[in-house]
Amino acid sequence: MMNEAKMTELTQAEDMAYFRADLCLYSPESYCLDEKKGICNDMMATSKAVLDTMCNDFEQHSPRCSRQAPGHALCLRRRSPQWRWDVLVGEGGSLYHELEPLG
Incomplete structure (x- = not known):
């Protein structure tokens, strides 16, 4: 939970x-x-x-949630757990895997 x-x-x-980025x-x-770099790095790190x-959280609760709310995601129940993970969570998008903090 x-x-x-x-x-x-x-x-x-x-x-x-x-907010700091908006001010900038x-x-x-x-x-x-250096301040601008810090702001960019903070945005990426916090997101x-x-x-x-x-x-x-999703990884811990997905099987239980599927059983508790069967009508909520009918098509998801018919798919494999890996398919649900890939569709609902995936790898978090390529953004966080390709970008590194600014040096």
């Missing part, structure tokens, strides 16, 4: 990272290159942390 307090903390950190876009001359937490 997902720790609600942890997820709230992660989403707030993600919101703050994107509004006034880019106010930030040095990846939220995604990883959701994927881990």
Whole structure:
């Protein structure tokens, strides 16, 4: 089961990272290159942390959820667990696997 307090903390950190990016876009001359790099890295790291937490939660609960809500995802029950994982979670998109923090 997902720790609600942890997820709230992660989403707030993600919101703050994107807020800082919005400020930077509004006034880019106010930030040095290292600050801009830090903002980009924070955006990527916080989004990846939220995604990883959701994927881990899904991985722990998917069989139970399928049994508890059979009408909710009728077509998913007929598929293999690997198919459900690939469709619903996948690898988190190529974005997080191809990008690395800015150096």
